[in-house]
Amino acid sequence: MSIILEVKNLVKSFPEVCAVKGVSFSIPRGICFGLLGPNGAGKTTTIEVIEMILNNDAGEILYKGKPRGASFREEVGIQFQNTELPQYLTVKETLETFRNLYGRRADIDDLIETCQLEELLDRDNRKISGGQKQRLLLAMALANDPELVFLDEPTTGLDPQARRHLWEIVRTIKRKGKTVVLTTHYMEEAQILCDRIAIMDYGEIIAEGTPQELLNRHRAGTRIHLDIIPEKEKLEGFPWQWFDNDGFLEIHTDSVNHSIEELMRRGIDLSSMTIRSHNLEDLFIELTGHQLRA
Ligand SMILES: Nc1ncnc2c1ncn2[C@@H]1O[C@H](COP(=O)(O)OP(=O)(O)O)[C@@H](O)[C@H]1O
Ligand SMILES: [Mg+2]
Incomplete structure (x- = not known):
């Protein structure tokens, strides 16, 4: 299987803390890769460096075997951990606005169906629930029909039913052949959704493998x-x-x-x-x- 993303010895410090201390992993195309770890482990910092939101202090990141260039920005989709939706717009208007920002665009009906937004299209952004907001954010991350999608704690704070709903959508995205990078602090979520998992703590990866390998490697x-x-x-x-x-x-x-x-x-x-x-x-x-x- 070809590697879509490779991260080598990534280091990122903030003035008070070294948030990422030499992290390496590679992600085969088409899988769901999970970064699992508690709050403060360095998950968001790691993916925001990969997404080019933050600069790294050291290390190398290769997308399809090359340093990230213009194609990277076009071909990735990002769902941030915290996002404010534009006010006074409906769900449909928001989605259309976002989609129009890109040269490369997903089919709008397909987006609506994938993220199960049919019933919400005319609803004001301010009047949607937490789970519905996450589905809209997911659709926004998919607006450019990305090959690689980053989802930063998409289910944190959701009730169990809304969380399962989102899991279903992540599976649909994977079935469409996209590669998903997901961060979470819910171990059951990582175990259920991810084909490979890197467990992070204090800025380091302390274990990596398929869920089954991880379980077998340690005292079962x-x-x-x-x-x-x-x-x-x-x-x-x-x-x-x-x-x-x-x-x-x-x-x-x-x-x-x-x-x-x-x-x-x-x-x-x-x-x-x-x-x-x-x-x-x-x-x-x-x-x-x-x-x-x-
Ligand atoms: N912009 C920032 N400035 C200073 N420290 C930060 C910043 N962002 C994150 N940190 C610190 O870096 C560490 C890792 O944070 P983060 O990557 O957000 O972890 P996670 O996403 O796993 O919860 C934490 O100690 C956090 O306080
Ligand atoms: Mg985070």
Whole structure:
């Protein structure tokens, strides 16, 4: 697969902080690439340098194998983390205004359909919900029919339903053959949408790979969670690793069936039990010692 974007040893400092400390990754054409990390990790700075909004201090960025030139600006679409919509315009007027800024233009009906804006076209920008605003911003980012689209935390602050709605649209964009670079601090979003993920913390990439590779690379296994802490004697010699956290018990196991049999044999009450597989949040905590959403 050809590489559409390559970033080598990118460094960007602000007067008070070095926000990006030598970040490298490459993105094959047609995938959804996720930059996952907590607030302040350096995700926005990284993509704003790539987008030519900010200058970098060091490092190299190649678009289709060459330094970014005029074609780069024409062929990328950007959804910023924070954008104010023009007031006193309708959704349709906004979309048309934006589309007319470009020489290369997406088909307007296609944009409306992709971003599911049919019902909103005559609505004033000031009267749309958070999820609807994100869909409009997404359509604006697609106004020049870009090959490469940057979405900076497109779902932050949305309710779960609006978030799922946006996920669907991101999948549609991918099906159209576009390459998507998405930042998020929601691990489930990265796990669901992204073909490759780079996990960032304090300006560095601390792990990179497909979601499955990332999960396999680190202590895998299933988590058994009990909302009670059994008496200590009952857990003596228990063959799997367990942690008694604030009022609950968590067991990390490579064999759920055997672990449950063993818990039952020891007479432990399983009525509050939940079971889930290892996820990227666990990996993040293992690597950094702190939580993604902290
Ligand atoms: N314009 C700026 N001036 C000074 N510091 C900044 C600026 N933008 C970001 N930072 C700092 O750089 C670090 C990374 O920020 P950012 O890239 O926005 O992270 P993220 O998008 O992962 O939340 C943070 O410590 C932030 O405070
Ligand atoms: Mg950000």
